[in-house]
Amino acid sequence: MNRKKGGLLLIFALAGWLGGCSVSEQEAVELSYEAFLTEFREEPSVPNTEANNIAFYMPRGFDIVEEAEYNLLLQRGEQLFVLFHQPEEPKTSTIHLERDREFERDAVTFQVVETDEYTAYFLIKEEDEEQLHVMTAIGGAKLSTVTTYDSLVKDVEVMMDILLSYEVRTE
Numbered sequence: 001m002n003r004k005k006g007g008l009l010l011i012f013a014l015a016g017w018l019g020g021c022s023v024s025e026q027e028a029v030e031l032s033y034e035a036f037l038t039e040f041r042e043e044p045s046v047p048n049t050e051a052n053n054i055a056f057y058m059p060r061g062f063d064i065v066e067e068a069e070y071n072l073l074l075q076r077g078e079q080l081f082v083l084f085h086q087p088e089e090p091k092t093s094t095i096h097l098e099r100d101r102e103f104e105r106d107a108v109t110f111q112v113v114e115t116d117e118y119t120a121y122f123l124i125k126e127e128d129e130e131q132l133h134v135m136t137a138i139g140g141a142k143l144s145t146v147t148t149y150d151s152l153v154k155d156v157e158v159m160m161d162i163l164l165s166y167e168v169r170t171e
Helices: 002-019 025-041 095-106 152-165
Strands: 049-051 054-056 062-068 071-076 079-085 107-114 119-126 132-138 141-147
Touching (some): 025 119, 025 152, 054 152, 095 141
Antiparallel strands (some): 049 054, 062 071, 071 079, 079 141, 119 132, 132 141
16 A cells, blocks of 8 residues: 555656646546556555445545445545445446446546456546546446545545455355
8 A cells, every 4th residue: 555655646746846836637637547547556455344245445534324235335524435336247347337438428538448357447527617526447346426626636546446455255
């Protein structure tokens, strides 16, 4: 986890050096996509939470506030994160990707990464001038939240940390 923070710290430092004190909205989008990609190169966090026959890493400060068969509502402070999961779907599944293609036209960014091991995507859609709807997914697991440009990179990092640790538990 320290390597991740070190890598993202370097990205923030470079962005700050190049752009003065703040990053533009476009730079925030680019940095958040780089954070999305960087997380795949890191060792996944060890799951520390179980619910609905799945296990995942839940960062400090997060709570499960509601559980449904294929959804978990997570909360950190006032911010909500929805974990949509289809336990029967492999990491190469496109189930969420196909459903979310409808947002592609209006997206600030919509990036798909496909390998032999997984199908993942990263989507940002503006809700209004200050709010962004962010979705990240790997196969049958997807996380969604509403955030701001200022919190975008940090939120993408934590979302990917959760998704990459996601495991289906068989009984």
